[in-house]
Every structure is written in structure tokens, then in C-alpha cells.
Amino acid sequence: MITLTVFPPMFGETSASSFSTKAIYLMTMAGVPWTRENSSDPRKWPKGKLPAITVDGKVIGDSDGIRAYLEAQGADFDKGLSDLEKSTSRGLIRMAEDHLYYHVMLDRWADDAVWPTIRDAYFADIPKPLRGLITGGLRRNVMKGMHVQGLGRLSPEERLARANQDLEAITTRLWEGPFLFGEQPTLADACVAPVLGGLRSTPVATLLSKRVSEDAVLGAYIDRVDEALGQKS
Structure with missing residues (x-):
């Protein structure tokens, strides 16, 4: 086991x-x-x-x-996909994990309206008198990394414009079926859907969380993948 x-x-x-x-x-x-x-x-x-x-x-x-x-051990997460589809899958995964994911981080760690909720949820085990002190340093380190990465230098409006191109590309893939490559989930779905879910579930509304939550195609896709593969306990 x-x-x-x-x-x-x-x-x-x-x-x-x-x-x-x-x-x-x-x-x-x-x-x-x-x-x-x-x-x-x-x-x-x-x-x-x-x-x-x-x-x-x-x-x-x-x-x-x-x-x-x-x-x-024998798992095939891209069963039935052609070499061309596998290469497209790799691009979608990198787009989600190496671009959109950083938008999730910035929405949660950089936005002063969101951060207190994130701090108290992520670090609930730290006693309240120490929580602000300890997490303040963590937040500064995250923001420093995001500045070096580049997205941390952009305004929320600029980040929305960048992310929107990725979201439109994902939506285009979903014209062909319930999942990114047809009728069954593949590796790309296991990677892309969680990042979209993270964008949608930011606990205080941001430009990006509203963009994803108000998109019927993306919302249904996130829910479909989680219904097929998720475990919430």
C-alpha cells in the first residue's frame, strides 16, 4: 500500500x-x-x-x-495519445505549472486583500501571536522570488492579460471533448485542472479568480476532472 x-x-x-x-x-x-x-x-x-x-x-x-x-510500475497517463498529442500535452503542462501556477501564488501571497485569509488558513497551526512575525518573512521571500521571476513586477491588470492567453488556449482545446485530449483524462488534465482550480478558489475575489470562475467552459472542466479523479478527505 x-x-x-x-x-x-x-x-x-x-x-x-x-x-x-x-x-x-x-x-x-x-x-x-x-x-x-x-x-x-x-x-x-x-x-x-x-x-x-x-x-x-x-x-x-x-x-x-x-x-x-x-x-x-506500469502506469500510462497518456494512453492512446499520438506523439504529436504528447508533445502538445507537454506544452500545456508547462504552461500551467510554470506560468499560470505563479499567478495563483501572486493572487494569494501578493494581494494585501487576500493575504490575511491565506495566512490564517495556511498557517493555522502557528499560534496567533507569532503567526504574523513568522509568515511575514515567508511572504517577503516569496515576493522576492516572484520579482526575480518577473511576474511579480506586473500589475494585476497586466497579469490578467498574460494569463488570459493561456486560458483561451486551454478553452480552445476543450472544444474537442470533455477533457484536453478527448473522452478520458490524461496527464495534461491531472496537471492543468488543479492549477485552474487554484485560480478559481482564491478565497477573496481577484481579477483572475473572477475570470476563471465566470468562465462556464473552464468551470465545468475543473469540476469534471475533480469528479473523475478527486478525493477530498
Whole structure:
């Protein structure tokens, strides 16, 4: 039995973390026996991050490490896809995980209207008198990284314009079926849908959360993937 350790559910999502949700989706798709363990403290896990799996006493961290392990055991997350479709899938995954995901972070960590709710939800285990002091340093580090990455230098309006191109590309893919590559979820869905869900579920409305929540096509897609692959407890 594989134990998958992930961040707990939050804001109506399968997990507080898009990458934890991705790992849950992958475990479901792989069809292997597994059990979920929730944790809010990633410090003891590989690279200080979650998700992670424990298999026969061995710990494997990171959602891509989990994917590689499951594929080595025989899982095929792109079953039936052509080489051309697999290359398109890779592009969609990178677009979601290396671009849209940073918009999720900025909506939650950079917006002064959102941050207090995020702080008190993410770090509820830290006593209130210390919470502001400890999380203030964490927030500054995140913002410094986002400034170096580049998106942290943009206004919310500029970020919406950047992200909207990605959202339109995803919507175009969904013209052909319920999932990105047809009738069944593939690796791309397990990666893209959690990031979209993260954008939609930001607990205080932002330009991007409204953009996604008001899009009927994207909203139905997020819900469809989670209904097929999600586990909220």
C-alpha cells in the first residue's frame, strides 16, 4: 500500500496545493492501492515540499517524482495519445505549472486583500501571536522570488492579460471533448485542472479568480476532472 502525503483540502479544493491535487489525480489514474495522509508541515519531506509518497519505507517526493515512480510500475497517463498529442500535452503542462501556477501564488501571497485569509488558513497551526512575525518573512521571500521571476513586477491588470492567453488556449482545446485530449483524462488534465482550480478558489475575489470562475467552459472542466479523479478527505 502506498501512502500519499499531501496538503489538506482547502477553499473547496481537493487540496490546498495544486501539486498535491495533481498527485491525488495521478494515484487515481494509476489504479494502484493507496491511502491519503494530510499534513500542513512539509519541512521533513524531500526538499521541504509536498506531495510525497511512502512505499515500503522509501520516500519519493515531488509530483513529477511520483509520476515517474508510477510510470515505472506500469502506469500510462497518456494512453492512446499520438506523439504529436504528447508533445502538445507537454506544452500545456508547462504552461500551467510554470506560468499560470505563479499567478495563483501572486493572487494569494501578493494581494494585501487576500493575504490575511491565506495566512490564517495556511498557517493555522502557528499560534496567533507569532503567526504574523513568522509568515511575514515567508511572504517577503516569496515576493522576492516572484520579482526575480518577473511576474511579480506586473500589475494585476497586466497579469490578467498574460494569463488570459493561456486560458483561451486551454478553452480552445476543450472544444474537442470533455477533457484536453478527448473522452478520458490524461496527464495534461491531472496537471492543468488543479492549477485552474487554484485560480478559481482564491478565497477573496481577484481579477483572475473572477475570470476563471465566470468562465462556464473552464468551470465545468475543473469540476469534471475533480469528479473523475478527486478525493477530498
